[in-house]
Amino acid sequence: MRHKQKALLLGRGYWGEILARYIQEYYDLLEILGSNVEPSHLYKSLESADVAFIATPLHSHFSLAQLALECNCDVFIEKPTTTTLAQLTTLQSLARKRNRVLFTNYIYTFSRSIGHALELLEQASIQSIHAKICQYGRFYANESVLEVLGVHYLSVFAAMEAQGILHNVRVVECEFFDSGLQSARVVLESSECPISLECSLLAQSKTRILQIQTNNTTAHNQQSSPEDTDSRDLTLCVNMLSPTPLTIEPSSKHKSLSPLPIYDESQNLILSLDNFTKAIIDKQTYHYHERLCTLTLQLLEQAHAKANIA
Template sequence: MQKAILIGRGYWGKILQHYIQKHYKISHIFGRDVEDEVLIEALDKADSAFIATPLSSHFKLAKLALEHNCNVFVEKPSTATKEEFETLLNLARKNNKILFTDYIYTFSQSILYALQILQEKHIESIQAEITQYGNFYENESVLEVIGVHYISVFAFMQELGLLDNLCVKSCKFLDSKKQSATLEFSALQEKGSKKEIVLLLHCSLLSNDKKRLLRISTTDSIISVDMLSPTPLSTIDSSESLPIFDEKNNLSFAVESFKNMCARVKQDSTSLESCTNASAEVSWSDFKCFTKESRAFQSKGKGSGSKANDRALSAESLKSTQETTQNLHLRFSHTTLALLSQAHNLAQDSTPKP
């Protein structure tokens, strides 16, 4: 079994530890204040490093791990800026290592299934809402803490060709400490289309109501994914039966995908330019790498003859290479950071004063 180290002993680090142990032998667990000499000694004996520390430490820790020939799994967002991410990516390419960010909503089986449905439809608008009370981190706004979940989904949709020319149109923080915000994005309906659609995101760490809701309106239906519902995936104005997914193990899927990428990494990996080029062609089979045949479309059954079941069976038969998955992951990770940067730049003049 390969060796891994975990950096981060906080709330999320303890959760992540449980999933790491299923695939790796954890040789060391450190806090974020670990001395460089101690960390380097452990890195030199490890295959992978898992980083679950505050955002401000991601770049330094990931860079050190890559320099000492470890694959890196880092919690979202990857880094504070896209420039830092590009530095890490170049280093990962140079040393033939994997750089993976845990954008866990891109492993949601309900969201992934919804994106399959959208391949056959035209998106009209998107609304997302993510709220809760708490999980405040120093020097991190609500965008980095929870808003990035849906921002990464939007970036992922662009890489799959469901959206094009995605950008932040406006961002307004609703309190002086930047713990709640509303954002408006604009995008073209699809590549080559002239139809503009609006994407709205509301995120808050100051709400008494916990919500995780994505609603996508198309020309003939509304697809809804409520991550907190026992039946997360539903449609309005459609008679199609849909499978039911368990949304409690998405972190397991992320760790498993990281492990598979590490196992398949090749020396002839593509350049940074091709991994961050938003116009690069991505086939639907590339997306299939995010869902494994053994667990991807585990319907609890709504009729064996349903369209949903037929689609699931078809999807299970399609497999692609893990190398392509890595490039897809890197592109939407880069786009996610670019969107975060746009949001903060647009919000500078609208943030309420203390």
């Protein structure tokens, strides 16, 4: 039987409790520490661990990840990695120097529904992309809706660039609709198409939708007959809250296309942990993840800059 590595979890909050259940399937979980831990105890615990999981507020990510890497731990950290791109660059350099992995849980990039949609887009002509992510509550001090929710889809846009589906993705406009920065609209563009993102922590209902409009059906069904491959608009939709997340809209116009697979979106954290494990042993996987993290932080910084938010 393979010996489990020793892990330390930093964070006793809502997400820390969820993460702890999964960590124990992969690692020997030594301890769960809260924000009030004594520095000497934290350092000693990190020295005893092989892997550090960080599920604390964003403002603490940089210092905790830096300490964990200095203690020669591989690091799994909740999104976003850090407050600034400069902090991320510093941590990535430290990880390379220590021959460790700094991995961020951009969980939507591990969605099999989104992943399948991106595969279908590799040979398609994209007209536009729109994402909407809303819910009510879970406010965090010094974090806007972009860090809490919007970054989920910013990381997807970054993944599309990292995979070569989009090129030169950039933020051109960002507007917050309330003084607490809990509701926003971000306008982006790429070399291929316009992109928009709506996100809110003030909504009455929960929404998780990605819509990608294309006028090329060929990539969606390699066995389509000629009459199925015309220039009709086709919209791929991924609704993360639906029992059938991946659909084509309007479905009535595309009945001849092959049925799309149904994926269980509740498995995404497991897929993320699997990818973390793979990144530790596979340099190509890790290099891709480093680029994804960099592109995501670039978009997040650009959004705040366009909104003139310090």
